[in-house]
Amino acid sequence: MEFDAIIIGGGFAGLAAGVALADAGKRVCLLEQKPYLGGRARSFQDPATNSIVDNGQHLFMGCYHSTLHFLKTIGTLERVKFQAKLRVPFLDRDGRLTHLDCPTLPSPWHLFLGVLRSGSFTLKQKLEVLRLGKSLRNGRTTNGPANVENVTEWLTRRGQSEGLQRNFWDLLCIAAMNEDPRAASATLFERVLRLALLSSPEDSRLGIARVGLSECYTAAAAAFIESHGGRVQTGRGVNQLIVAKGACQGVDLGDETMEGVAVISAVPWHQLATLLPGDLLRDEPFFAVGLALRAAPIISINLWFDAPVTDLEFAGLRGTTIQWLFNRTRILGDKGHHVSLVLSGAREHVSRSKEELLAISLRELGEMLPAVRKANLVHSLVIKERFATFSPSPEADALRPTARTPVRGFYLAGDWTATGLPATIEGAVQSGYTAAKEFLNLSQ
Ligand SMILES: Cc1cc2nc3c(=O)[nH]c(=O)nc-3n(C[C@H](O)[C@H](O)[C@H](O)COP(=O)(O)OP(=O)(O)OC[C@H]3O[C@@H](n4cnc5c(N)ncnc54)[C@H](O)[C@@H]3O)c2cc1C
Incomplete structure (x- = not known):
């Protein structure tokens, strides 16, 4: 066999595994079933406007250390622009604009001072945030990995008022975890807050790709793998793993088999079952548990106007159905007065028609931004990602499998595996x- 390993799936997980192995001198063959790489983080050209559209606007953070290392290795780190310090504009439904602007002070003072100076909170709410920040600094406030508390219960127990939850914590929870705070794990949320807000001012910064998401990493990662003796093939789906005597022997592609080689699966949890031989799925609980993870959808609404509607690069939206606004004209230099709106944790909205979602977005945006009421909508594109992420419920952590599996020579990767994130x-x-x-x- 000319390769040391086969990787199934060409999203961030599969490409990162391929680049790491190529960097270590291994020749890998990466197989992606779709005609393009990128999986759930990709971009494409909209035929009506020629704009580059992401399948959903993605934010990076300074605490994404492995991602920064990956982008640096493949030479595309400068395609993501990071803020000098954490700065989040919030737009209220009545059009009031406030900021959370964190100075470059050692953590957690950057956050504490940012909250104290912000017009986004009342004095009482500021004191509540500071109290929670202080108790997080002093140690764990959830009850360990077996904790079944959800984010709302935890925030309420930590003295966070309903208004503060709705206008701040809920927005952060839905953005970071893609789940309603009443259904999201408090343990995981606490970990996210520590990593993102309380470790260092650099880690708290937000980053936005200045190119389409695919251009950020897919071609450069594939070129890295190929320049190290590997191969990356799109439009090449794997039918099934070949397993004998508890060891992985390779993969079956339908028209050929590739044998005598280790395999890393980097496919989502809901697509793994089709890869596994029936007896493995039936007899090995290790694989069965992960299949119980539930999906959480994300909806993206792209709007093109005939005139500018905002100078903001992005904003968190408060008191509205839509949660985040990204100004693609400012981010990418798109000439089409293009904004992209995000609705995460969108389970209760995903069955709405595209027309209905469009009407909600235009009404809410018009209330917040007067320029929207004067501009004409030229084009729109609604993207529903029904399997955007797994739902990070309190029970989900126990369902996430490790990279090493009971089958020799078979490994698992993917955002849904046991990463603790x-x-x-x-x-x-x-x-x-x-x-x-x-x-x-x-x-070895
Ligand atoms: C709309 C949206 C917005 C998001 N926003 C953010 C954000 O702001 N910040 C953030 O950090 N994350 C965000 N995420 C999450 C992030 O995109 C994912 O966590 C990440 O892309 C998952 O990568 P992955 O490689 O694990 O899986 P995937 O990207 O799903 O890759 C798996 C690949 O495996 C392929 N595959 C499946 N079966 C087979 C087979 N049999 N043979 C060959 N190939 C196969 C699939 O086609 C796919 O390309 C968002 C996700 C979505 C959908």
Whole structure:
């Protein structure tokens, strides 16, 4: 066999695993079933406007250390622009604009001072945030991995008022975890807050890709793998793993088999079952548990106007159905007065028609931005990602499998595996790195 490992799936996880192995001198063959790489983090050209559209606007964070390492390795780090310090504009439904602007002070003072100076909170709310920040600094406030508390219960127990939850914590929870705070794990949310807000001012910064999401990493990662003796093939789906005597022997592609080689699966949890031979799925609980994870959808609404509607680059929206606004004209230089709106944790909205979602967005945007009422809508595109992420419920942590599996020579990667993070780019890249490390350790 001309390759050391086969990787199934060309999203962030599979490409990160491939780059890590290529960097370690291994020749990998990465197989992606779709005609393009990128999986759930990709971009394409909209034929009506020629604009580059992401399948959903993605934010990076300074605490995405593995992702930054990955982008640096493939030479595209400068395509993501990071803020000098954490600065989040909030737009209220009545059009009031406030900021959370955190100075460059050592953590957690950057956050504490940012909250104290912000017009986004009342004095009482500021004191509530400071109290929670202080108790987080002093140690864990949830009850360990077996904790079944959800985010709302935890915030309420920590003295966070209903208004503060609705206008601040809920927005952060839905953005970071893609789940309603009443259904999201408090343990995971606490971990996210520590990593993102309380470790260092650099880690708290937000980053936005200045190019389409695919251009950020897919071609450069594929070129890296190929320049190290590997191969990346799109439009090449794997039918099934070949397993005999508890060991992985390779993969069946339908028209050919590739044997005598280790395999890393980097496919989402809901697509793994089709890869596994029936007896493995039936007899091995290790694989069965992960299949119980539930999906959480994200809806993106792209609007093109005939005139500018805002100078803001992005904003968190408060008191509205839509949650975030991204000004693609400012971010990418798109000439089409293009804004992209995000509705995460969108389970109760995903069955709405595109026309209905469009009407809600235009009404809410018009209330917040007077320029929207004067401009004409030229074009729109609603993207529903029904399987955007797994739902990070309190029960989900126990369902997430490790990279090493009971089948020799078969490893798992993907944002849904046991990374300790929500389904994010960072979780996906970390999972790819972990699977590559396990493979390297066991193949020495
Ligand atoms: C709309 C949206 C917005 C998001 N926003 C953010 C954000 O702001 N910040 C953030 O950090 N994260 C965000 N995420 C999450 C992030 O996109 C994912 O966590 C990450 O992309 C998952 O990468 P992955 O490689 O694990 O899986 P995927 O990207 O799903 O890759 C898996 C690949 O496997 C392929 N595959 C499946 N079966 C087979 C087979 N049999 N043979 C070959 N190939 C196969 C699939 O086609 C796919 O390309 C968002 C996700 C969505 C959908």
